[in-house]
Amino acid sequence: DTAVSQTPKYLVTQMGNDKSIKCEQNLGHDTMYWYKQDSKKFLKIMFSYNNKELIINETVPNRFSPKSPDKAHLNLHINSLELGDSAVYFCASSQRGQAFFGQGTRLTVV
């Protein structure tokens, strides 16, 4: 029973398309995150939500729009995809500092 699950695991799409990545956690955590890991392997925080409210937005282009319908879900919608958006995107949840990560979504924009 996966604690933090993301779908899809792989996503290949053309430039200009709009796509969504879904994330669900069954840990009862209040805080959820989206991270981007590019080809240089740096993990960069994009967004943090606490109790469905946006807490952190790390100067991410507004083409990226997170949506939290409830505490257990934090989805990431990306408009007008660009080549530079190709990366692995990780969702995570945490409570009191200890975070659990999903297995990642590898997004390839062609």
Place this chain on the structure above:
Amino acid sequence: DAKTTQPTSMDCAEGRAANLPCNHSTISGNEYVYWYRQIHSQGPQYIIHGLKNNETNEMASLIITEDRKSSTLILPHATLRDTAVYYCIVRDVNDYKLSFGAGTTVTVRA
């Protein structure tokens, strides 16, 4: 805004202890030391955290110096499956931001 300094890489022999250092000279009183690791192509995995006392769990031990300016993660009997990037993170437990630096790439060799 790196709060920690870690060696870029280190090698370890299988079956031996791996000692991973981390400097965090500007750590404040409310901040904990967290360790995560990322095995290739997987999401980061929580290992251990501590405030000032040494901590041990089934994965590792964490030794924090008395002045809290540095710490060491100890993997007591490294296996090939411990090959990963290890991240040392300093963070207030109530802080919503969980930021990753470059980490230490640990390679366990047979």
